[in-house]
């Protein structure tokens with residue numbers, strides 16, 4: 260590919276290695292979450308949200324458990340301003356939720372921001388200016404001291420305006436925007452200049468937010484930068500280090516996780532990673548990654564389908580089918596060996612009554628995010644195998660297919676999917692199975708069967724079967740004795756003018772689920788003198804007649820109408 264040589268690394272790792280974070284292997288507690296869906300997410304939409312949509316989305320974010328929500332850039336537009344006023348005037352902000360607003364470091368914008376906040380109980384005012392080499396040179400055309408002055412002027416203004424509204428509990432946040440393209444020592448210098456003005460205390464900490472406004476490096480470089488900043492920041496114990504990753508290289512989640520290992524306390528991100536360009540960091544994935552490591556994420560995504568639905572409704576964006584934890588296909592196993600392992604794993608967990616989760620191929624239990632095994636996990640197409648097909652028949656329709664029969668059914672179903680070139684729904688799997696195996700009554704149909712004990716039969720408990728049978732539209736009635744019911748029926752059938760060539764290989768039966776109107780299923784396998792085997796399945800409310808139906812089905816599969824001659 261041409262033109263790769265136009266690019267080079269544009270980021271600035273610390274001059275000395277800052278890699279202590281590498282010694283930790285997982286994040287041990289949830290960070291403070293700040294949703295920026297209504298600001299960063301909103302500013303990235305083709306059509307930003309309406310006031311009503313923002314109100315609903317805000318309330319939904321509260322329901323999910325967010326305690327800090329950046330509600331907008333109130334100086335940006337009338338909608339943003341009125342939205343904030345509505346939250347305040349209609350008392351829509353719960354006491355345990357802090358709203359946050361973003362402002363550039365410009366006096367009229369800061370003033371308008373504070374105007375919009377009048378009457379709010381508590382708020383974070385988030386000040387930013389760009390600090391990267393590229394922005395300094397190309398956009399602001401200013402040297403470092405002038406860039407620092409933009410930040411410190413803004414920091415002073417925030418203090419001044421906040422003092423005018425003593426009824427509001429204000430906190431301050433500063434972002435050296437484009438941090439990832441900023442020399443780390445300069446980033447530390449400008450953040451410290453702001454911290455020194457704000458003079459944080461344990462009661463009034465400040466937030467220093469370190470955005471990868473554009474994600475430029477591999478995630479470990481971002482982590483090293485965060486570790487360096489945590490070491491350099493003044494008054495660190497009273498500074499909340501916040502991370503605001505974007506996803507330009509597709510590694511925002513990794514960067515955020517490593518950044519947390521490196522000392523980050525707080526994450527700004529959005530549901531499903533909506534945001535500028537390739538998006539902000541996806542808070543759903545981050546939170547669920549904690550969950551999957553046994554850490555309480557302190558956000559509630561237990562009804563993921565609803566989260567997806569609401570998000571799509573508010574933003575008009577789509578959650579892709581492979582989005583971690585939330586996409587439609589992320590728990591789906593189509594391939595045979597995966598299905599086999601999952602169904603065995605599920606059974607193992609059930610049998611052992613295990614609460615801890617270790618089912619192969621599934622990072623978490625889909626039920627924990629409101630997904631259904633039946634609809635979401637094992638799905639049938641031409642890549643599927645016997646284990647998956649048997650799982651579908653058992654879970655959805657109550658048929659516990661004998662192990663020896665599974666392979667044959669598996670191939671029959673996958674072949675059908677292959678020919679039709681489509682996924683088969685559980686109902687279609689069942690129809691294919693039923694059509695081929697269950698209660699197959701043509702050309703042979705036993706229309707009536709009664710049994711009596713033949714106690715004199717070789718002094719054993721033999722059975723006498725009296726059957727009415729229709730074969731190729733002719734009716735016959737015979738009575739015969741056998742060492743069991745099926746044997747007696749076989750002997751009666753042999754009295755018809757037809758030749759039957761089979762012996763029994765195996766038989767099994769079980770009750771079907773309580774909801775089913777047919778209460779029993781039976782499975783019969785017969786073998787002809789050439790060694791060919793034929794399975795049949797019978798279904799009936801009466802277990803004895805289910806077994807008769809299974810035998811008849813097997814015989815009919817052996818003796819297809821056209822080939823069955825006297």
Ligand SMILES: CC(=O)SCCNC(=O)CCNC(=O)[C@H](O)C(C)(C)COP(=O)(O)OP(=O)(O)OC[C@H]1O[C@@H](n2cnc3c(N)ncnc32)[C@H](O)[C@@H]1OP(=O)(O)O
Pocket residue numbers: 299302332334335336362363364365368387388389398399409436472
């Ligand atoms: C990475 C991020 O997501 S940052 C947030 C970005 N979000 C947004 O910008 C959405 C909301 N913004 C807006 O609606 C508008 O930009 C407003 C209302 C805030 C300001 O509008 P305007 O003043 O008309 O335009 P604009 O933002 O283009 O202003 C650019 C000027 O501000 C300066 N500027 C830009 N950002 C900042 C900042 N953070 N602090 C101080 N000055 C800044 C620029 O250097 C430029 O200066 P110049 O006029 O001397 O050239």
Ligand SMILES: CC(C)C(=O)C(=O)O
Pocket residue numbers: 299361387434436437468470471472473503505
């Ligand atoms: C304002 C800052 C935090 C921002 O949105 C970014 O840098 O991406």
